[in-house]
Amino acid sequence: MTVAFRRQDALSLDAADPLAPMRDRFVLPEGVIYLDGNSLGALPRTTPAHLADVVTAQWGRDLITSWNRHDWIGFPMRLGAMIAPLIGARPDEVIACDSTSVNLFKLIAGAAALRPERRTILVEDGGFPTDRYMAESVAALVGGSVRTAPREAIESHIDDNVALVVLTQVDYRSSDRADMAEVTAAAHRRGALILWDLSHSAGAVTIDLTTCDADLAVGCGYKYLNGGPGAPAFLFVARRLQDALPSVLPGWMGHAQPFAFEQGYRPAPGLARHLCGTPPILAMAALEEGLGQFDGVDLQALFAKGQGLGDLFIQLMEERCAGHGFTLASPRQATARGSHVCFAHDHAYPICRALIERGVVGDFRAPDLLRMGFTPLYTRFADVWDAVETLREVMTTGVWQEDRLQQREVVT
Amino acid sequence: MTVAFRRQDALSLDAADPLAPMRDRFVLPEGVIYLDGNSLGALPRTTPAHLADVVTAQWGRDLITSWNRHDWIGFPMRLGAMIAPLIGARPDEVIACDSTSVNLFKLIAGAAALRPERRTILVEDGGFPTDRYMAESVAALVGGSVRTAPREAIESHIDDNVALVVLTQVDYRSSDRADMAEVTAAAHRRGALILWDLSHSAGAVTIDLTTCDADLAVGCGYKYLNGGPGAPAFLFVARRLQDALPSVLPGWMGHAQPFAFEQGYRPAPGLARHLCGTPPILAMAALEEGLGQFDGVDLQALFAKGQGLGDLFIQLMEERCAGHGFTLASPRQATARGSHVCFAHDHAYPICRALIERGVVGDFRAPDLLRMGFTPLYTRFADVWDAVETLREVMTTGVWQEDRLQQREVVT
Known part of the structure; x- marks a missing residue:
């Protein structure tokens, strides 16, 4: 009994x-x-004091010199390196920047440019709406199209026209967790790239982007990463794709030499090209403390x-x-x-x-x-x-x- | 003497x-x-305490309910209404969101879509690089082209192929201030739209977007607006264009009904469609205090x-x-x-x-x-x-x- x-x-x-x-x-x-x-x-518990220090002792006292003195300029990379072990990535494969929505656009548009002969972006039915909206916007801009398929049948809809599969690892409603290794392999077998949305999984479930050989990923800083409301998001690009993937939101901070103020855009090597505008330092300081809670865990x-x-x-x-x-x-x-x-x-x-x-x-x-x-x-x-x-x-x-x-x- | x-x-x-x-x-x-x-x-002086309150009493204590209880959801519009009088706009013509770089992309791409029969984006030689980089990225995506002209001769380069003129009101180096009324009128005479970059002028010089009949504008929150390092930027869309201007970065927060999680994108009425992702509340709280310094001035x-x-x-x-x-x-x-x-x-x-x-x-x-x-x-x-x-x-x-x-x- x-x-x-x-x-x-x-x-x-x-x-x-x-x-x-x-x-x-x-x-x-x-x-x-x-x-x-x-x-x-x-x-x-430590976020209020850390943020107060950044506000008062950095912004307030050291003002503009904080960009160097407190390495504000390196914040997006530093946070990326803190996120990397949570998602099975290498430290130079992740940066914190912008919102998940904006990062989705960057990577979907970049992937479309990497596979110009393929005209379809495949997204799941019923997933988080932004992923689909962004795919549709990119498709409209570049003259491609979006195809949708049920989440559980996504693999069977990847064909030779699919440039990119956009899939959420953990569904925001059902909590269904996709088999990342299997779907990634299926996409690769058909020559497609895959972008994983980790918004509802980063910091909560095992993720191993490296072992899965994933191409691209985005995720959220304000859920399980405890970065505060509307915290900066992150994006991941596998090393092997970093120098090929173009930046479609080419802001000055993603330039190879931002302070040369060159009139022609030259993308920064590696991930930094996706930085776009000036990073939000106060929000990054809060995210830093959120990520710090995983130390030693x-x-x-x-x-x-x-x-x-x-x-x-x-x-x-x-x-x-x-x-x-x-x-x-x-x-x-x-x-x-x-x-x-x-x-x-x-x-x-x-x-x-x-x-x-x-x-x-x-x-x-x-x-x-x-x-x-x-x-x-x-x-x-x-x-x-x-x-x-x-x-x-x-x-x-x-x-x-x-x-x-x-x-x-x-x-x- | x-x-x-x-x-x-x-x-x-x-x-x-x-x-x-x-x-x-x-x-x-x-x-x-x-x-x-x-x-x-x-x-x-008041920013540290205000930010501490938002962090501790709102995020810390009221958690997710703060989106309603403290109207976090209305933050971008509320800040926009605070910025409006500084730039001669109406309260519903400005929102705070994303970075200046991202906002440039949104509005340049939106304007290109509004004038599909015109294939040229006109930007100034030697202006702040992001403006040009973004124009070039949009042009590459939609199959248009970018033309450049000296700042002082920009008017004479506006022809019937120009969809949009992108011009900075105050140059980030020379400090040269353009005649906003005159250049706007010249653009309109030739059927082009104009986007003013106010990054180096908002909060520092007289701007009257309404009187000039300006179409679009972006600007920076961390310079004269004292919003803190990497503060949210703002964007302006004249009322008469708001319902026509599409959102090319269609995030869930810009949907007509974000919490319906509809699979099809329906842009929010007015400016809210440009919100894209979840707003960065802590950064917005700091910007709010920066803007508050103009009260009664x-x-x-x-x-x-x-x-x-x-x-x-x-x-x-x-x-x-x-x-x-x-x-x-x-x-x-x-x-x-x-x-x-x-x-x-x-x-x-x-x-x-x-x-x-x-x-x-x-x-x-x-x-x-x-x-x-x-x-x-x-x-x-x-x-x-x-x-x-x-x-x-x-x-x-x-x-x-x-x-x-x-x-x-x-x-x-």
């Missing part, structure tokens, strides 16, 4: 968790169970914990919220998921609002998903228990029907 | 200056005369003071540094200048370094320019006197020949 999982069991898991002390590195408000770190990562143990939190959430939802109309909308198998889990419910929106009112912060994704993110750096097993218990109360009391709020949704 | 201007006269000007108290709103390090606010504006008096500072610098250079090989490389007439002044010298680079070593921070611009910026919010007439005196000592002692430093140049 199976003994049901109890809160005490969750507390025992936390007590035995070698990563549990990491939580103290973050500011987490009293009375809140924060399951939205997949949308906006929590504030590291066993990444495999961290990602395994995230999976364990998701597994427990699924288990408890099915044990304790059965009969309330929830249907698992994410892969049951942890290795096929990212670090968030969705359940579908016909009334997901008011239920989500009722949870937030009661201090359990997850989010709603249209049309019917309740999405909960498990950031292994600061989420406890007891948080998962308590979140499910709060949800159970919301459902058994029917309170969610009473306080349907009219607030606007929060940002992904 | 003319009596030579003395330091006492500069002090008298400061004593009589109703704008003098504004200087106390900024952090300015002891022993430094900062004449590089045209490159990186100084730190407003008589802009015409402010800009007149900037002109007066430049006039005094020219006068003193010619009176007190005569015979040392400096040649004025900016317009003598204040109304034909921005708020910085350049002198050419064969040894401008080591002279600039020697000045910086002695606490007078201006900058060098290749090949031979010593550039000094006069930010009227915090520069005193006595600073101008002292800067010229320091330069005179550097020249008369020849000390600049001794300490040629090998540091890299600083950022524009």
